[in-house]
Amino acid sequence: MRVAIVTESFLPYLNGVTTSVCRVAECLRDRGHEALILAPRPAPSHYAGYAVHGLASVPVRQFPVGLPMGGEVEAALADFAPDVVHVASPFVLGASALSAAARLGLATVAVYQTDMPSYVRQHGPGAVGRGAARAAWRWIRRMHEMADLTLAPSSATLAELRAHGIPRTALWARGVDAALFHPGWRADAGTRALRRSLAPKGEVLVGYVGRLAPEKELTRLASLAGLPGLRVVVVGEGPTRDEDAAALAAAGVDAVFLGRREGDDLARAYAAFDLFVHTGTRETFGQTLQEAAATALPVIAPARGGPLDLVDHSRTGLLFDPDRPESLREAVAHLAGDRVKREAMGEAGRLRVAPRSWASLTDQLLTHYSSAQQARSLAG
Template sequence: MAIVTESFLPALNGVTTSVCKVLENLRARGHDALVVAPGTSPWSPTATPERYAGFPVHTVTSVPVRQFRVGLPSYELETVLHRFRPDVMHVASPFVLGVRGLTAARALDIPSVAIYQTDMPSYIRQHSGPAGNLTARAAWRWIRRIHQQADLTLAPSTSALEDLRAHDVARVALWGRGVDADLFHPDHRTDPETEALRRSLAPNGEVLLGYVGRLAPEKELHRLAEIARLPGARLVLVGEGPSREQLEASLPGAAFLGRREGLDLARAYGAFDLFVHTGTRETFGQTLQEAAAAGLPVVAPARGGPLDLVDVGVTGDLFDPDRPGDLAATVAPLAAREAGDRRRAMGQEARRRVVERSWPALVDQLLDHYVTAMGGATVSVA
């Protein structure tokens, strides 16, 4: 199969993570794949790899847009696909490069599966000022046109599935996201490195309220001001982005750990007592799954992807993002020092549930969706 993605390494985000995990599991099953992705700038200190999981990566010219690399569509895509002759095309979060990929798949009679992953209309509404609603409607028209070209569109949550159907996107199905339950594991809490990190962040035994993700306006991190001064607690943010300087000024006392990957990220989760997410535009919420796998209770908005991931009172809690102060009211009982047993019980149940959503299981489901898009044909193995 050919995977055309709007985002890939060295960029780290949900789209990149999903594509990488799919590739790793396709390799483990003996399938063959090709990746088409935006290339990095010649002046970038890190470059898009030429291969990943043993598969070739073909890069296209890209331009920076709000700190993202956007791949420019061109006719070279047809040539690349014609040479590779895939059984199926997997298009990750199509918006620009992915559109060209779907057009090429149609021209070459390649079955296609489009992965809906980013709530672009909401992001556009947020950044378009008074014209926000108008531009969001235009974005939905564009998304509908994109996905009409796909044989099957996969949504990551029931909320995203409902949004697609409400905007007349046809041929849709549910496909969630996997989680690395071996990397993100409660055992990291007792790592010497994790214990040292926790001592530095909570020298007086503070309850650590953690966030992991981009520090950007669309994550609505201004909401964290409600819980920045909860007694006996401290905010810890992992990630980088354009909002960091503003957040450092508005969240006095919070700790900023910067970008972390792999085991360093797992240890950051291990140092937390409670995971807090603020964005209301998440079609899924991968960091919520990672936190759950690490044995943490999760507090998130009662909107979008978190509705599928948080069982209120059992694995965490949901707050009303339209009610000022509700985040603080929801977090405060769980952030109390005497709530330790409750947090641990929630975290244990969150872990128990999330381990059922491993990446191997999710890729098995994805292969079934490929077969559906192919009209029942078998996906070939190299």
């Protein structure tokens, strides 16, 4: 199969969209398929043995937003002649790709991954934010109406898309790299050294991994102030790093910011933690929750959105009520004081995510590609 992947985000910028595109490309390569990646510049010229077609972009909040110009996307698709166009988290480039694919008669699969309406609503006060969110949903509906199939990463997101009138939807979750993220890292010398530096007095380490931005709501961790024998460890970078650090310091939270980590260094960071906390309520999925679970960490996350599919409450972690400020504090205090329960939940979480390899998820994706081709053939 020939697959054109058009993504709003790609290397060198790391986030859930980039990770998904990279893993899918690697699995397509391993299965002998052909692919082309279209992504905003700056981007590498090749990835996983596939050519990457870099497109013009402008920076928005330290992030490149692709600008389709002069029919470049359509020309690239026409030249490659794919069997299916995979549009990752469409908004700007993705809209152009879906429109171009429709003109070319190409099958399309749109992968919904970013809750843009919630993001724009968060950045606008009152009626302005609500109006912007409604406008975002109108744009999203218009885009996805052009797709032969729209894939949602979680049951909550699937229900939301259907409630907003998005047609032809299905569920497609995300894989986890269990070869990289696993509890065996705890025996690694680098992990032990990291833990000694972070917990010199045997502190319980509460870890967070992710982008530091308003929608991640990291300041919820301020509720952990005063819990004894506990240290918060934050891994990631983003526009609100200084603001988040200042807010936690002002609240009296003992927090360490490690910055961006990748590969083995990221795996070591997970393995150094005692438990994992996610704070954002706008996640369509929550890839870092799976990575933490694969490392046998109990996961604490809000009972909203993607985490509802990823955390089996009281078995693999705890879901807290994001509308009740003390709920996160209670959940962390409960697990911080019970090592046996932490280890039991962590192991249950590891076993739960073990079957979710990217290889198996890509096999599912290939089935969705075939469904989109059939739908396009019938419509054509």
